[in-house]
Amino acid sequence: MPLTDALPIAKLNQRTWHPNAVLLSLSLVMLAVIWLLNPVSVAPNRIVPGTSYHLLDAVGWFGALLISLLISALVALALLPTRANYRAMLALVIVMLLLMPFGLMVASHWLVDPGLPQARLSIGAASWSLLFILLLCLVELRLRLGLSRLATTLLLSCVGVVWWLSASLWLQNMALVQEFQAREQQFWRATLQHIQLVSMAVGVSVVAGLLLAMLMRRYAKLQKIAFSLLNFLQTIPSIALFGLLLAPLAWVAANIPFLAQLGVSGIGTTPALIALIAYSLLPMVRNTYIALEEVSSDTLEAAKAMGMRSSQRFWQVRFPLALPVLLEGVRVTTVQAVGLTAVAALIGAGGLGTFIFQGLGQAAMDMVLLGAIPILLLALVVDASLGALADALRPGGHE
Amino acid sequence: MLISRRIEPSSNANHGWALPLIWGVLLAAAVLGMPYLESVFRWLEPDARQVIYRRAEFSTLLGRHLLVVGVAAAVTILVGVLAGIAVTRKRGQDFLPLVGQLASLGQTFPPVAVLALAVPTLGFGTLPIIVALMLYGLLPIVRNTLAGLQGVSTDIKQAALAMGMTPWQVLHRVELPLAAPVILAGVRTSVTINIATAALGATVGASNLGDPIIAGIVNGNMAYVVQGALLIALLALTVDSLFDAYQQTLRSRLSAS
Numbered sequence: 001m002p003l004t005d006a007l008p009i010a011k012l013n014q015r016t017w018h019p020n021a022v023l024l025s026l027s028l029v030m031l032a033v034i035w036l037l038n039p040v041s042v043a044p045n046r047i048v049p050g051t052s053y054h055l056l057d058a059v060g061w062f063g064a065l066l067i068s069l070l071i072s073a074l075v076a077l078a079l080l081p082t083r084a085n086y087r088a089m090l091a092l093v094i095v096m097l098l099l100m101p102f103g104l105m106v107a108s109h110w111l112v113d114p115g116l117p118q119a120r121l122s123i124g125a126a127s128w129s130l131l132f133i134l135l136l137c138l139v140e141l142r143l144r145l146g147l148s149r150l151a152t153t154l155l156l157s158c159v160g161v162v163w164w165l166s167a168s169l170w171l172q173n174m175a176l177v178q179e180f181q182a183r184e185q186q187f188w189r190a191t192l193q194h195i196q197l198v199s200m201a202v203g204v205s206v207v208a209g210l211l212l213a214m215l216m217r218r219y220a221k222l223q224k225i226a227f228s229l230l231n232f233l234q235t236i237p238s239i240a241l242f243g244l245l246l247a248p249l250a251w252v253a254a255n256i257p258f259l260a261q262l263g264v265s266g267i268g269t270t271p272a273l274i275a276l277i278a279y280s281l282l283p284m285v286r287n288t289y290i291a292l293e294e295v296s297s298d299t300l301e302a303a304k305a306m307g308m309r310s311s312q313r314f315w316q317v318r319f320p321l322a323l324p325v326l327l328e329g330v331r332v333t334t335v336q337a338v339g340l341t342a343v344a345a346l347i348g349a350g351g352l353g354t355f356i357f358q359g360l361g362q363a364a365m366d367m368v369l370l371g372a373i374p375i376l377l378l379a380l381v382v383d384a385s386l387g388a389l390a391d392a393l394r395p396g397g398h399e
Numbered sequence: 400m401l402i403s404r405r406i407e408p409s410s411n412a413n414h415g416w417a418l419p420l421i422w423g424v425l426l427a428a429a430v431l432g433m434p435y436l437e438s439v440f441r442w443l444e445p446d447a448r449q450v451i452y453r454r455a456e457f458s459t460l461l462g463r464h465l466l467v468v469g470v471a472a473a474v475t476i477l478v479g480v481l482a483g484i485a486v487t488r489k490r491g492q493d494f495l496p497l498v499g500q501l502a503s504l505g506q507t508f509p510p511v512a513v514l515a516l517a518v519p520t521l522g523f524g525t526l527p528i529i530v531a532l533m534l535y536g537l538l539p540i541v542r543n544t545l546a547g548l549q550g551v552s553t554d555i556k557q558a559a560l561a562m563g564m565t566p567w568q569v570l571h572r573v574e575l576p577l578a579a580p581v582i583l584a585g586v587r588t589s590v591t592i593n594i595a596t597a598a599l600g601a602t603v604g605a606s607n608l609g610d611p612i613i614a615g616i617v618n619g620n621m622a623y624v625v626q627g628a629l630l631i632a633l634l635a636l637t638v639d640s641l642f643d644a645y646q647q648t649l650r651s652r653l654s655a656s
Contacts, residue, residue, distance in 0.1 A: 021493040125520060136497065139504075143496045235635045237595030240628030243612045246621060339509025343599065346616055356515045360602050365519035372515035376508060383507040 022140050023078035023089065030133050031071050034064075037126035040107045045118040046175070046364050052124055058107040067103070070096055074137075083145070090141045093134055097159045100131065101166040108173040120175040122366065149388060175366040176373075187355075191374060194351035197269070197344065198337045201276035206330060208277070209284030216289055223289075230282040238279060238340050242347050245271035272349030276340055280333045287329025291322035324394040331386035338379045342371070352378075416644050422637040429633055430457045433626060440622035450622040452611040457630065464607040464634065467525060467600065468593050471532035476586055479537050483544025483582075484570065499545055505538035510596040518603050528600030535596060536589035543585025547578030580649055587642040594635045598627070608634065 040058050043050030055064045074092050077085045108121045142152050167177050180187060216223040233241075249271050295318045303317045345353025355371030358364075433451065440450040485491040486498045513535050517527040551574050559569045575582075598609030608631045615623030 022497055128520075136501070139500050140497050143500065232636075235591060235639050236628075236632045237598050237635060239595065239598045239609060239612055240631045243616060243624035243628045246616070246624060250621070335507050335509075339511055342509055342511040346602070346613070353511060356511060357602060360515070360518065363523075368515045368518060372512040375512045376516075379507045379509055379512075 018081075019079045020081040020140075020144070023081075023137060024075060026133050026137050026140070027071050027074040027078060030074075030130060031068065033129045033133070034067060034071075034126050037129065038124045039126040039130070040104065040111065040124045041122045042111045043120055043122060043175070044116055046120065046179070046366065047362070050120075050122055053107070053111055055126065058111065059103050060106070060110070063103060063106060067096070067099075070099075081144070086141060086144050089137070090145065093137050093141065094155060094159065097131075097134055098162055100127070101163050101171060103127075104174060105166065105170050108171065112173045119173065120178050120366070121171075121173045122175045149384065153384060176369055179364075179366045179370045187370065190350060190352050190354055190371075191378075193349075194338075194341055194353075194375075194378070197272065197276065197341045197349060197351055198334060201273060201280050201337050201341075202330065202334050204273075204277050205280035205284045205333060209281060209288045209329075212281070212285050213288035213292060216285075217292060226285070230285060233278050234282045238275065238343050239346065241275045241278065242271060242344060245275055246347060249274075268348045269350070271347055272341070272344035276337055276344065279340055280337055283333045283336065284329050287332070288322075288326055291325035291329065292318060294325065295321045324390045327386060327390040327393060331383060331390065334382050334386060335379050338375060338382060342375050415647070419637060419640040419644050422633060422640050426461075426630070426633040426637050429630055430461055433457050433630075440625070443625065444620055444622040447620050447622060450620075452614065452623045452626050454610065454614070455606060457626070460606065460608050460610060461630065461634065463525075463605075464594070464597055464609075464631075467529055467532065467597050467605065467607060468590065471529050471536055471593055471597075472586070472590050475533050475536040475540055475589060478533075479540030479585075479589075480544050480582065483541050483548060487545065487548045488566075495545075498541065502538050502542040502545065505535075506542075508535070510535050510592065511599060514596070514599055514603065523604035525600070525605040527603055528597060528605045532593045532596060536593045539585045539588040539592070540582070541585075543581050543588075544578070547581030547585075548574055550581065551577045576653075580646060580653065583642070583646055583649065587639065587646070590642070591635060591639050594631065594638060598631055 034055055038052035038058075039055055041050035041052040055067075059067075070092060074089055077089045077092070104121065104123070104127075112119050112121055138152070138156075141147075167174065171177050172181075212226060216226060236244075299321065300313060300317060303313045308316065341349070341351050342353035342356060345351050345357055352371045352375050356368050356375075357371075359367030359369075359371065437451055444450050482498065486495040510531070514528065514531040517531040517534070521527040521530055555573060555577070556569055559573045560566075564572065597605075597607055598612060600607055601609030601613040608627055611623040611627030612631075613627075615621060615625075615627065
């Protein structure tokens with residue numbers, strides 16, 4: 001025992017009353033945000049910038065009072081943070097998340113002129129901030145209550161289902177919903193394309209990464225060259241790499257008809273895939289290499305002493321032990337690829353980035369959101385699920 | 400922190416400041432000499448009406464690019480390091496779990512999506528790209544500041560306190576110098592990513608080195624794309640090697656003392 005532990009220490013911070021400062025400040029910010037910023041805006045069509053409306057205009061005195069009361073309850077509970085109160089706060093946050101689409105419904109009922117079929121309700125700064133802060137509260141509550149990842153995911157998916165239902169059933173006036181309905185097929189095709197591009201790039205780089213890492217373990221010289229080359233590639237901005245690949249591939253397609261028949265062309269999927277793979281290789285190889293190197297030599301020696309052959313040692317000991325770290329690499333790579341594929345839309349590769357860049361080109365902000373929000377969700381889902389998989393495969397159970 | 404570790408080449412030769420100098424000279428030469436390379440680009444794009452991007456001087460574009468990245472980096476370093484320090488102090492301790500979670504969660508946000516979300520609220524132009532770069536660049540810095548400060552062993556801190564140092568002295572004489580390499584690695588990641596992301600600003604109306612690339616892609620003029628891509632790549636390599644050289648001197652200073 002260190003000596004300091006044995007000393008009688010005057011506990012400076014022993015206050016009997018210790019409110020949760022995080023939730024307290026978050027809910028106070030929430031109160032300020034909903035009264036000072038505008039929660040919704042209404043535009044006559046998709047190009048004209050809308051007029052913003054204050055909370056009182058959007059949901060009336062009753063709604064404004066209700067939401068202020070809910071947040072005040074959060075403040076009161078945060079002052080006395082017991083476990084029961086944390087549970088109550090969790091319930092309050094979930095209720096507020098569930099009430100958000102209903103608030104939007106009320107607002108669209110009062111503010112959107114039914115005579116104008118093109119008129120649309122957009123979500124304003126206050127609503128976005130409210131959503132963001134509520135999610136922050138959820139993260140904090142999850143940490144305080146020690147909720148598992150699965151429980152939080154389930155809660156959030158319930159909220160998501162309610163939002164989806166209310167959006168598709170009652171929120172026809174909302175700009176995002178209108179954008180979605182105008183190009184529903186296109187949206188699903190783009191999502192599928194996005195996922196295909198990401199999985200192809202990640203799939204190839206997983207295999208190539210494993211091979212490269214195994215070669216590197218054998219030839220030390222290769223390791224140095226490969227890592228400096230991959231580090232170098234990573235420094236080149238994605239947009240530049242996409243652009244740079246256009247020229248040589250266009251030349252190849254023009255001069256070698258056989259490859260052109262296979263689908264190689266300057267613009268489109270091929271240069272996007274090549275660039276995506278090039279980018280995915282570095283995190284993949286780096287993690288695979290570390291994962292394989294970090295398996296403890298004691299374990300390997302024990303395996304050797306048991307009479308395992310070299311290949312047995314690799315496939316039955318080294319590889320399974322390295323798998324969680326390797327999966328961590330797959331997670332990082334995939335999340336990165338989801339974002340990069342969005343950029344690939346610039347060179348005509350398709351995917352959800354198409355909506356972002358088309359929307360930016362037409363100054364139609366709701367279309368930009370139609371691309372950006374699913375990309376964000378996709379990245380979060382990939383991150384959570386691959387993280388959970390790596391946790392489950394860790395030998396000796398969860399950490 | 401397994402993921403963010405860089406594997407160094409096994410023989411760690413000290414390049415010193417030669418490498419950044421070489422890249423810097425190449426960058427300057429490319430910026431100034433680009434208009435004289437017309438014949439080269441003509442060979443690349445024989446049918447185009449114009450092969451050298453002339454809507455703005457390359458030096459202006461480079462300046463704007465550096466300005467955007469610089470402003471964003473200055474704000475992020477200030478805010479990120481301060482936030483990292485604040486939540487590791489006793490008073491800000493309550494916020495530590497939340498900030499730590501956010502910093503790791505924020506890594507999953509794709510830069511394009513962040514940029515796209517910034518435009519509807521801030522409009523077109525340079526402002527959304529600066530804000531997007533700030534948001535995106537903040538997270539690596541916060542994460543590494545936290546990791547660096549938490550990595551300083553409590554024994555060392557206690558020894559410093561026992562020597563009679565005030566908490567402030569412990570912070571800026573012991574904790575920050577020891578955490579500096581890790582914090583700097585975060586700054587390097589943040590700035591390198593931001594140089595690349597700033598190029599996307601050209602799609603939202605900010606004029607910088609991304610301009611020739613976007614113009615080239617839209618008009619099908621490869622020469623433009625090559626010019627923009629070349630300059631951005633050289634800029635990224637210059638800045639990255641600068642950080643690398645600085646990290647090496649910092650590391651050798653730490654191990655020497």
